[in-house]
Every structure is written in C-alpha cells, then in structure tokens.
Amino acid sequence: YSRPPMGNYNEDSLRGFYYSHDSIKITRYCMPQGTVEQTEVESVPFTLYSKSATFTFLEMAISFAYGSHGVTMNLFDHAGTPMEGEPDFGRLLGEKKPWLNALAERAQEAGVYRGVRLLHAERASYVKRLGRGAPYWGLAEDGQEVMQALESHGIPTTYDASGVVAASGQTLRAISDDEIRRLLRGGLFLDAVAAGVLVERGFATDIGLKGAKPPVNLDALGAFSAEEFCHPRFGGHDRCYLTLTIPGLGGRPNVSLLRPAARAEVLSWIVNPDARRVHPCMTAYRNAKGGRVVVHALDWASACGVSFNHTFRRLQLQGVMQWLAKGALPILVNGGVYPLAFRKDTKAFSLVGLFNLTLDAWPHAEFTLADRRRVARAEVLGEDARWRPDRAVKVSRKGSLITLCHDRPVPYGQPLMMTVWWR
Numbered sequence: 001y002s003r004p005p006m007g008n009y010n011e012d013s014l015r016g017f018y019y020s021h022d023s024i025k026i027t028r029y030c031m032p033q034g035t036v037e038q039t040e041v042e043s044v045p046f047t048l049y050s051k052s053a054t055f056t057f058l059e060m061a062i063s064f065a066y067g068s069h070g071v072t073m074n075l076f077d078h079a080g081t082p083m084e085g086e087p088d089f090g091r092l093l094g095e096k097k098p099w100l101n102a103l104a105e106r107a108q109e110a111g112v113y114r115g116v117r118l119l120h121a122e123r124a125s126y127v128k129r130l131g132r133g134a135p136y137w138g139l140a141e142d143g144q145e146v147m148q149a150l151e152s153h154g155i156p157t158t159y160d161a162s163g164v165v166a167a168s169g170q171t172l173r174a175i176s177d178d179e180i181r182r183l184l185r186g187g188l189f190l191d192a193v194a195a196g197v198l199v200e201r202g203f204a205t206d207i208g209l210k211g212a213k214p215p216v217n218l219d220a221l222g223a224f225s226a227e228e229f230c231h232p233r234f235g236g237h238d239r240c241y242l243t244l245t246i247p248g249l250g251g252r253p254n255v256s257l258l259r260p261a262a263r264a265e266v267l268s269w270i271v272n273p274d275a276r277r278v279h280p281c282m283t284a285y286r287n288a289k290g291g292r293v294v295v296h297a298l299d300w301a302s303a304c305g306v307s308f309n310h311t312f313r314r315l316q317l318q319g320v321m322q323w324l325a326k327g328a329l330p331i332l333v334n335g336g337v338y339p340l341a342f343r344k345d346t347k348a349f350s351l352v353g354l355f356n357l358t359l360d361a362w363p364h365a366e367f368t369l370a371d372r373r374r375v376a377r378a379e380v381l382g383e384d385a386r387w388r389p390d391r392a393v394k395v396s397r398k399g400s401l402i403t404l405c406h407d408r409p410v411p412y413g414q415p416l417m418m419t420v421w422w423r
Helices: 014-030 051-066 088-107 144-152 175-181 192-200 312-325
Strands: 036-043 069-074 116-118 164-167 185-192 209-212 227-229 241-243 258-260 265-271 277-286 293-296 330-336 341-344 349-356 365-370 375-381 387-389 393-398 401-406 416-423
Touching: 014 051, 014 144, 014 341, 051 069, 051 088, 051 349, 069 116, 069 312, 088 375, 088 416, 144 164, 144 312, 144 341, 144 349, 175 277, 185 192, 185 312, 192 209, 192 293, 192 330, 227 277, 241 312, 258 277, 265 312, 265 375, 277 312, 293 312, 312 330, 330 341, 341 365, 349 365, 365 393, 375 393
Parallel strands: 036 069, 116 164, 164 185, 185 293
Antiparallel strands: 209 258, 227 241, 227 265, 265 277, 277 293, 330 365, 341 349, 349 416, 365 401, 375 387, 375 416, 393 401
16 A cells, blocks of 8 residues: 655645645655555645645545545544534535546556656665755755656656656766666756766766766856747747746856757857856757757756746747657647646547646646547546536647647636547
C-alpha cells in the first residue's frame, strides 16, 4: 500500500497542486507494480477554516485523474466536534462522487502518462555537493523547480520513459556514464547546474559547450537587465525580453557564463541596460550522437518563481521542447495561465485533462497531441458524470499533430476531462 502525501494541509494557492500531483507521480515511480495507491487528502485541522470543500474536491479529482485507486481522508477535527456542524464535506461527497467514479474508471485503465521526463535517482542525496552552511534539507533531490516551471507553461511532465528529458540541479551526479550517453541520444534540456555537472564529467562536447563557469549571482557579473529571447525558429524575436529580476521582486538568479561550441545556436542573450547582447543565455545543439541539447545559463533553483513565468517564457519553453522532441512532443496545452494538464495513453484511448490553477476561468482550452493515429471520437466528462461527445470540441490535424480545441470556459472549480478514442 502507498499513501502519497498531497501536502496543502491548509488552503493557500491553487498552485500548491503542482506539488500534489508530482508527489503522486514520483512516489508511484519508486513503488513496485501491483501497489495499491490511496492518496493523503488531509487538513490540519479538518474544518472549513483549514480547507474549503471545493479545494478538497480538487485534491480528490487530481488523485483520480492521475490514476490513484482511492483517497484517505479525515472528516473530523480530532476534538470531537460533531460532523453535522459542518455539512459541506458530506454534501461534497454526495454530489461529486459519481463524477469522481467516472473519472477513476477511465484513469485506472492500464496505460502510461506522457510528457517530458523528469529524473529521479535513488542516490541523488549521496552524491550531492553542498556549500558551506547548507541546511539539512539541502540534501533533498533537485528537480521541483523544473517540474513546476514546465507544468506552469503547459508542458506536462512524467517520470516514465520519454524522448525528451529535463534535468536541473545535481541529480545527474547520480546517473551513470552509460545512462548519460543514452540521454544524449535523445532530447535533453539542462539548466546551468545540470550542464555544469556534465561539463565536469567530460560531456561538454556532447552538449554544445567549450566550457561553463560555475553559477554566480548575476549582480556579481555587472549591470544586466533582461534575457532577450531572439531566435525566431523557436518562437522568439528581437526585443522579446524576459526579466532577470527573478524569482520575486528584487531577486536575482545565479548565472553560468557559457562558452558555446561553434555549431551551437544561441536562442537568447543576457543584455545590459543599453539592450546590448553580452552573454549567451540559452543555446541549442545537435550532437554527434544524433541527440539535441538545450542549455539554459540560469540556475533554475535560484530563478524559478512568479517573475520567471511569462507569456514569452511559455513561447520559449514550448518552442524548445518541441524542437527537442523533433516536433513530436506528446502533449502541450494552451489557453490560459497556470495549467495542470496530463495525457494518459491506453490501448484504446487517451485520457486528456486540464486543471485550471488560477481563479480566472480559461475562455477555452487547446491541447496539441503528437499522434499519427486517427481520432474516432472525443468525449467530455460532464458534471452529470456522463461521458459524451461535445459540440464545443473541435478536432483538427496538421501532419502528426492533432489539435483538440474545447471552446467553452474552464473554471477552476470544474476540471476539464476528455477521452480521445483512436481508430
């Protein structure tokens, strides 16, 4: 039995669900086949002052959307208060259980969740190098930032096999040379720290670098204002600026000075207050192994946050991931900010879903799926717990890419779940 912690013991931001869903995925990755999984939907204490009924419903919906067999939850406050004093939770279960059951029936079918692969290594903490005075929790495995940054910009992630891998921090220290060579034959995204690990281990040539200095705070390098995302083939253009005052107001990221190889393309630059391009910030490279590598000069652990997120960042990251996947990324989602989306493939169908993690309703949702199969029909799970075709869903194809456009608002309180049946 497994009980992945969902966190969010007190209701704060909907964005807390990025941690929740990742906890399910990484815990499952570590467990053996046949494990019974029941997530921890918990409050401290369990009253409406800790967590609303709607927030509790979304936790359960995420649990079932990602294939869990059930949830474990308390409906009392550990102090003997009668449950009828707060009937909202009972009403929630009565109203939403049919919808959750219909979702669970589809999501528990045998299959694979698709997306950009994140790395997990059992010995990551054993080989991690910490600076002087680092706290105990500095031993935790790196990677939360890359997960949340990708998910926030409509790029679902997985721990299962994928043609594209994203690595940040020091986890690559725990990966063997043979496994690194396998990663270098596919699509590989690296932040400054991950790239530095590979340079240190002798793989600089394979990632398109002549060298890379250890990351230092940007202010130590001089006066720099922004990252200019300027490469048109990846979605950028001249004077397309992303702030380097990140992750919050007044913060500045740690940056590595990269020396790109001759054949590496520079996708973005660090510019000074006169908008002059000074330091390469993001590079793309095709290596001799047939793989594709993108390196970002920012240390994502010091960079990711609210100010890191942006419409231009979405264009940048989606363009980069599509290039790494050679145009065949399993799923992208667009239509609003802060999505939590997924795709699960079974033999007969793909389950596609969207949780809107902002209070503003998305006016519409657009899923892009890479698949050469033909769509037989698309069904939407209605609030009445029935799966049925919906005229609001338009299906189109361009080459190997299928677009599913759901032309109705998606509020935060009612996730969008679709089944794509294949011919």
